[in-house]
Amino acid sequence: MEKNFSRRLTLNTNFDVIVVGGGPAGITAALASSREGAKTLLVEATSALGGMSTTGLVTSWCPFSDREKMIYRGLAEKIFHLSNQGLPHLKKDVLDWVAINPEHLKVVYDDLMIQYGVSVLFNTQLAAVDTHEDVVESIILSNKAGLTAYQAKTYIDTTGDADLVAFAGGAFMKGDDWDGELQSATHCFILSNVDTYGFENGPWLNKANKNSPAYKIKDDEAFDLIEDAHICAKLLGPDTVGFNAGHIKGVDNTLPESNSKAYMTGRKIAAQLRDGLKKYYPSAFSNAFLASTATLMGIRESRRIVGDYVLTVEDYAERKSFEDEICRNSYFLDIHHPKEDEDPERKAYYDRMRLVKHYGKGESHGIPYRCLIPKDFKNVLVAGRSISVERIVQGSVRVMPVALVMGEAAGVAAGLAIHHNGEVRNVDVQKIRQRLIEEGAYLI
Ligand SMILES: Cc1cc2nc3c(=O)[nH]c(=O)nc-3n(C[C@H](O)[C@H](O)[C@H](O)COP(=O)(O)OP(=O)(O)OC[C@H]3O[C@@H](n4cnc5c(N)ncnc54)[C@H](O)[C@@H]3O)c2cc1C
Incomplete structure (x- = not known):
């Protein structure tokens, strides 16, 4: 049964950019947006920042290197080094599969928010999204104050589940193309x-x-x-x-x-x-x-948006570079339990994955800015595990170092978009890349 409800809500217009979801992608998105001068709010459903890296008790960073050098740089590199300070037993100069002390990392993230001037709301969940044509006009948040509406110029969806895009009625995919089968979860x-x-x-x-x-x-x-x-x-x-x-x-x-x-x-x-x-x-x-x-279930996969570009297995296999790439990635295609053998078409699909050889030393591919832009909206960006990629590629780009670098790119883009009425396609992508390089990013 459905029923229409109407409510009068307080409308908060204090922020230029609102980032929903305080995992690795949301953290760097909020820091970078604020660094660009945008008044930024970060909204997090739990009581700590970090998502899987803290509340989810995923206690290990996937490799930060392409086995030759660090490739997840900028804010990601800064967070990696600060994170390591909480583990005195770590071997020096190791970049791959380094442990995480979640309680230490929570405080690292808190301190960065204070340092970069980001406003944070904990225990606050995205409840609804209000749109007009291809613009997200406001969002409704739920917390101990009840329901409050917030209006910003640009919104960044870093919920990991593309909640904001889905609640706004935007296009998304979930799981595989046959029966929506999802990667297994793990409770850490x-x-x-x-x-x-x-x-x-x-x-x-x-x-x-x-x-x-x-x-x-x-x-x-x-x-x-x-x-x-x-x-x-x-x-x-x-x-x-x-x-x-x-x-x-x-x-x-x-x-x-x-x-x-x-x-x-x-x-x-x-x-x-x-x-x-x-x-x-x-x-x-x-x-x-x-x-x-863990307080947060270990979810590897749920929704992924349909963006201006969908990164394909072939792009991944060719180690492709793009003129509008905003970060690089070298992690392998790590899908837990695809049902590859039951249906011939499905088997053929996953055979494409087996044709992709593991990346050699120094190899990586680019992620275009277009993968962060949901095709249905002007003023929304997505970063983290739900960007616009084929399912197989999601098995690679979903991990935390990648989430950190794409989050920073989304934050820079949103920060620059405030000079363009919040419209993310009107930002010159070469300007985003230039700002990322100035802040230490590895881009080709
Ligand atoms: C079991 C498991 C093991 C993994 N192992 C590794 C590993 O060893 N190394 C590695 O680097 N990566 C690993 N990964 C991948 C990685 O942890 C995640 O994919 C990564 O954290 C994704 O980052 P994210 O910022 O997109 O999302 P998340 O880390 O999931 O963060 C999303 C955040 O958004 C918040 N949120 C969600 N919905 C809402 C809402 N509606 N309103 C407000 N807030 C909301 C959540 O509370 C959460 O804090 C693993 C993943 C899993 C599940």
């Missing part, structure tokens, strides 16, 4: 009271090690929720290890019922993995304590 967690000596000198837990105890846990009927041997583990601090482990299939983060069920399953998986590690890896985990599960 932290174990404390780990024997650090045992962990550092015992078997590598990753599934790439065929002798990993993860395989024994998977095969043990007592741990019925553990479907595969996916375990990535990082030492975070004294006797404390962060886990990106276990998979939950069929979670759609845009459906509250699906997401809520996943938390309940995720918490049980974390407990089973702790018990499995106690049993099959006692030298490190015999006394391990489940200290925390």
Whole structure:
């Protein structure tokens, strides 16, 4: 049943740019927008900034290098170095798969917001979007003050789920082209009271090690929720290890019922993995304590927008450069559980992925500015895991170093757009690139 409601709401017009979603992409977007001189508001549904990198307990940065040099630079590089200060045990000068101390990183992000003059609203969720033709006129936020409308010139959607674009009625894709199948989710967690000596000198837990105890846990009927041997583990601090482990299939983060069920399953998986590690890896985990599960479900994929350009597998395979590229990426095509073999057409689609060789040293591709512009709106940009790419390519561009650099580009563009009535296509993309290069970006 549907029913029309009308409400009188307070309208806040204090901001030029509003960024919705305070994960890696939203953080750099807000910092860069404010640095360009735009009055900027960052809206975050949880009580901390960082998204997956903090609240989601994803405790490891994907590579910052192309295996020759750092390629995620500018604000990303700054955040990476500040993040590392929270982990005294890190080896110097390592750029790839570096651990994250989430509590330290939350404060890094808070301090940057204060330093760059960004206004932040925590525990505040995007509730609705008001449009007129191809313009987003205002958005409605929900928090302890109830519902409040906000009007800005430009909006940046960094919700990871393209909520703003979807609520505005813009075009998006979700999952694969056959049945909307989505990558599995993972509910990350932290174990404390780990024997650090045992962990550092015992078997590598990753599934790439065929002798990993993860395989024994998977095969043990007592741990019925553990479907595969996916375990990535990082030492975070004294006797404390962060886990990106276990998979939950069929979670759609845009459906509250699906997401809520996943938390309940995720918490049980974390407990089973702790018990499995106690049993099959006692030298490190015999006394391990489940200290925390993530407040934010680990979602790899949901909506991705249809933008002015859709980055293709062929672009990725050719390591393509673009005149309007605003960042570069070299991460591999990392899709968890595509259903590749059931349907011949689907199989052919995923065969294209297998034709793409892993990038060699020094190789990367560009991401065009057009992938950040939803085709239906004049004054909206998107950054992070829901930009305009083919599904297979989303498996690469979804990770955090890439989110950081594309967020910075969106922020610069929105900051410049305030001189063009907020219209993002009217900003000279070469000016965006010039500003990014001045701020240290790696662009070709
Ligand atoms: C299990 C898992 C493991 C991963 N492992 C790694 C890894 O090892 N290394 C790596 O670099 N990357 C990894 N990734 C990828 C990476 O963490 C995410 O894809 C990345 O964080 C995406 O950044 P984002 O800013 O687009 O979104 P997110 O980090 O998801 O941030 C989105 C933010 O928006 C907020 N938000 C959402 N909707 C709303 C709304 N309606 N209103 C207000 N706020 C909202 C959320 O609370 C969140 O803070 C992993 C991802 C998952 C799920």
